Amino acid sequence: MNFKKMFYYNQFEQTKLNYILLMTMILGTMLTINSMSWISAWMGMEVNLMCFIPLLMLKNKLMKSANLMMMYFMIQASSSCLLMFMILMYKVETMFIKTSMMNTLIQLSLLMKMGAAPFHWWTPKIIKSMNWKNCFILLTWQKLAPLILISMTNMSYLMYYSIIMSTIIGAIMGLNQTSMKLIIAYSSINHISWMMISIMINLNTFIIYFIIYSITILMVSLMLNNLNINYLNQLFKNNNMNMFNKINIMSLMLSMGGIPPFIGFLPKFKILMLMIKNQLIMESMIFIFFSLITLMYYLNPLISMMLTSKMSSKWIMTKFNIMKNMFFLMLMNFTVLMIMILPLNFMN
Template sequence: MTKFYKILFGHTLILGTLMSISSYSWFSMWMGLEINLLSMIPLLKDSKNLYPSESALKYFIVQALASAILLFSIILILNSKEYMIVSPPMAMLLNSALLTKLGAAPFHAWFPEVMEGIDWINCLILLTWQKIAPMILLTYNLNMSMFLSYIIIISSLTGSILGLNQISLRKIMAYSSINHIGWMLASMLSSLSVWTIYFLTYSIITFNIVYILHQMNLFTLKQFFNTLNSNKIFKFFFILNFMSLGGLPPFLGFFPKWLTINLLTYNNFMVLSFILILSTLLTLYFYLRITFSSLVINSNEALIFSQKKTSWMMMFLNLVVIMGLMFCTMIMSLF
């Protein structure tokens, strides 16, 4: 049974994000982000989490610091002589605060640590919903392509390299998310509609993976190898979703990366495109290492196993991930 405070703070979490992205002034956007932050803290302070107080405190300190920097930069912009023109140092300060809230590298150190101490439902909120408001606010101040290019390169390389030696599934998802933040910022440089497609695709795939891990109550690779042998459908869907998250061509995850690379090369961001593709190969390496290990090395047949029923919603979403690229290419070919 869902507790009342979770419903209450879940609604205010959504309200804070919607307030931020629909505001006309920076102060209203800041207020929306604060409502969002204060709604997230009680959700993190849950007895089901591994380290509830530690994760909530880390999240609060980092987000409060980012909010203070954001408010300071807004006051500087409002007190400047040229009110309509934001100077580069102020824009960099503002963007840095938003990137800290987002968890992009090099402001990422809090993100895997907070993820490690919470349950999968809160992980899903951090991986998807909490990225919406800071990213949309970043689109209002995208005149610093060089600064954002450095952030994209650092995020993509950090997420791919630091994810190589992880055994915790939550940290693997966190570093994968940092890598995808680099891709999302790159798609934002090209087109807001491409960012929307990328974010929706990433959210669907992440929801599928987190749903399976939540249902099977898995947190480490050893648990994953031992448990998923008893449920072949979950194992099959999990492997396909991981490959889709890495951006392999037969799956839906390839489609937004395809659009992003296409627009980046069209706008002459050649070096950026090359580094993004290189970082994706590294992430694919540790995705495929997990899938091959579960298929070949650690695969065994249990004599007695309980088959969990697979919901229709999960079957439908996984069908979207598997067949989505074919439908997208068919739709694109019509226009």
């Protein structure tokens, strides 16, 4: 009995610690976003880092989580050291040529922090060992502060090459993956290019894109976590999955791909219009072409998942299932109906 009480007490204390770490992590990012100097922005990112690393230790095997934590810490610490050194040098140096070089190195450290190409190699290695909750945090919230800081720098050749390479690598590298986490990771690398080009052109468009992308990733993570799906063959073999869940997964994936009836199409269409307006014709063609390639690793498992349904998969909605899936039903209604509400105001 004492052991049982101790177990529940430890679970309660761990839950409180999780909430404290999450709140402090959010406050660290908000400090970076609202900072008036580079030093305070760097401090906010360090607070965010020190709160996210303990979350990587939760619900994982000890050796796996330790390696995961050390890899993430080394990447973030090295980029933070480079950022801090360039900030200090930026205060001293006044020559224009060297100042431009320092601006490029600051961007390099920020690109490394959020895992944009060509500094993307660490993101898939870390994500494949994470749980879905930490995947969601890493792919959304952890990218917000570096993106905001990048918008405060001047456009450079490094940013341009990173945007194009993120589009290409995120599309091509996800084609042969069998892990759902790796597919979401390479899809996120592709989405980073859209977010970087939008934050350079129009900040309001970036905010809309980031919110829609975060909601979609949240729903995908919750669905796959609840269904305990980590690999594509689980989608193939799990033919008795409720049809409601299958349609949810397909709708969310197509929204991430930017298929027109879904809400994920709106921000991409807005960004493409802004790019064409700013004479970025070739870049627009590259974005469209490689977005179509990303649809390939969205559609292949989803079409197989729908076509291999057995006769036992019916539209059975018990009272318990309705209560359990009401949140996802509300999301689907939101996703489909927003295309009817937003266009007039969004396209202005």
